[in-house]
Amino acid sequence: MPEEFKAGCQRPSIVKNQEDVQKDSVQVAEIIKEESMIKVGKPAPDFTAPGFFEGKFANFSLSEYLGQWVVLCFYPGDFTFV
Template sequence: MAEKAIGCARPTGSVVGAPPAEKGESASPGKEETHVSGILVGRKAPDFIAPAYHKGDFTQVKLSDYLGKWVVLCFYPGDFTFV
């Protein structure tokens, strides 16, 4: 994957198609509920775009670019933690 110009402009990932978060809105419990209820096996995986580190380069990853392939998406609590 070619290195893309990723500066500090996009510090975090975002859901593709989601409206830009209003200030303070992302912490609202009501919004979380909406997201959680959308996750089910057999349903579409939410598309997202996020900055990434990959083998020495900074890139951007968009889930829908992986259509046609099997993907394992793993979340974990943090770098430099123990497990």
């Protein structure tokens, strides 16, 4: 379940996998480069990100939505017109 967090003065940080934290930045950069080739028929990279939903701030993981269809949409920014 999404874990609610208290709104502080700092931006909530992206939660990284324990595995990733241990790798040095060069390796992480290589992994990101490799995995940025999204392919149909292959697993969607999992992530945990802070979000706003139903009046609350919480951390959401893609893996929590296994068993459901997910539409993951990226967009340039809040208050943009399109």
